[in-house]
Amino acid sequence: MRSELYQGIVDSVMAGESRGSELGQQIILLASFIGDPRDMRRRYLDAMALVQRFGKRNLFITITCNLEWNEIQEEIVPGQHSHFRPDLTTRVFQAKL
Template identity: 50%
Template sequence: MHHCYLDSMMLVQEYGCPDLFFTITSYSNWHEIKECLAPGEEAQNRPDLVDRVLKAKLSILQDRIMMDKVFGEVSSLVHIVEF
């Protein structure tokens, strides 16, 4: 954990204080998850599927932020995934 703190401090020194902070949470009722479940199967029993869908949605969000510049010009982007 100490290492992450140092990395964060180095980012602030290099790029300045962050402008945005947001959280994305996986949702078991996303249609991309429900479409892939077998009859009677629940999302909680398929962490591999939930993870793949979340990663795909995170990738799309990052593309929107970085390429489409929905929040304007971006100098850096950091994300952390917690389980």
């Protein structure tokens, strides 16, 4: 472990702080931060609104993009990886869709 990571804790203890709630700073994430509870709640409510409007579905299809498709591999330069070209993969995926 690196001791410098804990220097802020040592400084706070030396300053007389004894409660953890008084240490550090509060950071408020945007509601669009993926994985945040507000984002998950928004996604849930959006899904429930779709169910309420259109009813329950009995089929759910997931379509994925294969980064090894010939159309993608032919367009990247030698030594380049397809995951570094999201513009290209998106265009090929949309064309196939």
